[in-house]
Amino acid sequence: MKNLLKWQQQLVPDLLAQMKVRYSILQSIRLNEPVGRRLLAQMLDMTERVLRSEVDFLKSHQLIEYQTAGMGLTNSGRELLLGLEDYMRETSGLYETEEQLGGVLGISKTIIVSGDSDKIPLIKDEIGKACASILEGLLEKKNIITVTGGTTMNSVAEALEHIDVSGKEILFIPARGGVGGKVIHQANSIAETMAENTGSGNRALYMPDVVSDELRSILLKEPSINATLDIICSADIVLHGIGEALKMAERRNTVEKDMDTLIKGKAVGEAFGYYFDDEGSIVHKVSTIGLQLEDLPAIKHIIAVAGGKSKAKAIRAYMKNAPPTSILITDEGAAIEILKGE
Template identity: 45%
Template sequence: MRTILEVQKQLLPDLMDVMKKRYTILRQIMISDVIGRRTLAHSLDMTERVLRSETDLLKSQGLIEIESMGMRISESGEQLLAMLEPMANELFGLSEMEELIEKTYGLQKVIVVPGDSENSEYAKRSLGRAGARALLSVMNDGDVVAVTGGSTTASVAEHLTPSSAMRGVWFVPARGGLGESVEFQANTIASTMAKKLGAEYRLLHVPDLLSNHAYESLVQDSNIQEILGMIRKARIVIHGIGGAMEMAKRRKLAPQTIEEIRDEGAVAESFGYYFNNKGKVVHTMLTLGMRLEDITRTDVVIAIAGGKYKAESIKAVLRFGQEDILVIDEAAATEIVKDL
């Protein structure tokens, strides 16, 4: 059955253009918190005269407030944007990109949120909300959920909303810590998710990168073995995707190792593994946590990433072929479908 939007596109194409324009203005004001008319016109590539006419209308409808410092969205405007969010995918052609990426890479589900999370805090929050919904949609009683670190998965944790407690659910870190900000550590994210949902959690207090001696010592520890056993039984994994060189530098790898990773053609990093553009693992780190064989046995693998410059990395991990659900932003999706 044809949707109302499809009918409107044919019968009232001008109305659709107006709707998209006003939605975009509202969304940009919300993203910016407070913004002046000249700055907003420049960011939207719109003349100030046309923008003034639109913002005057939005103000008369009570959707924005105009102050001496600039314009800000009102509570009614926020509510309207939230109501329109499910329609936005079809309105901006995101649904078509979702279907194309699903078919190309054999995924169960692709979710594309509007905007560019690299440049917009609002788009980043939208990515986190979508990731939270995707995770909740596949969780069952008794699940073990493994989580990687990073700002994107931290945003998912932030947007999980307390619901009826699921029985016997555990959250665990998929790997050790990078030694970065505590809030982006896998341990912190796993505990935050568990607390939000009334679940249990276990922590893995080891660094992500280990020497041979440290690895051999830690892997014999009975407490470490116990938590590793739980991690490797995870039914769901939710993880971010990073650029290979960016992640190598964040891990403070030796310059020689970074050169080797570059020479091997690595373009993406996930789970502590480095992938080339064909989805083949070209470099493996000595670390405790989930292994490739554990990931291939996992029932549901959810990847979440955003930004135009993550597109190559996302494609590499998708070609690895273990993803089930992909949550990305419009900027990344647009780059991915260019080659399709």
């Protein structure tokens, strides 16, 4: 296959370039259908004139159809898109990029989905599907899975509806308390959705993500909280997101003193309540009840999900602290930006 691709690139490079353009158009239509031509052109950074000729070609070959609300794929278009997936990943160099990214970050495995979720938010759903597929392959007979919150993690939760968990016993449990923002994006809600979509069990952790040191010491004396924490720390699998430092601080309603610390310390990324600078040094840590950074090395499988060019610095900063067995599932937007910085 690699030799064939090399020969094609040498003999008909324009053909491969054209395929990539049309594949991207089909993929973007699938993610956003029904979608209008103007919006699609903006997403793909193409002129409407160029896009018009391409979609006319795709329509003439019955791969897309025009609807009142916009363009959509035909069944033939969906079949073609699915059939070309591995081939296009190879021609676009995604497999090589995955290996390169894993080496740069010092982790065991990276999975990169096409696109940039900053430009097309529905790319998060593709990240979610990729995470669900990886998780399916890691499941054993009995599993405790601890999860964090976030919009990408919510996409993972929705994607779990389509995996096969027959014969598997799974307990989903939040890694920590609520951070702020929409309830649907909280760890408790995501753990519950994952349990519902897989017919599994879940256990809640109803408390704020940030507590005072005094309150933390009191809560840790509660037998029920300690029992939940024991389950969290004995997890077989951790599914977690990675946040941009200042955005996460705002969601937590961080006090002015701590916000100044983050700004002066040039914090760029956040995970598990720890804030990191570009070099991966810990700038600040919030007082929390739940999974801690030092708990991670004892956990068998750790899967991080985060995408978008804007998350590149955050991902790179956190990964300097991640166990080397970690798996990262991201998108091209983040991956290319991370590699640019090397």
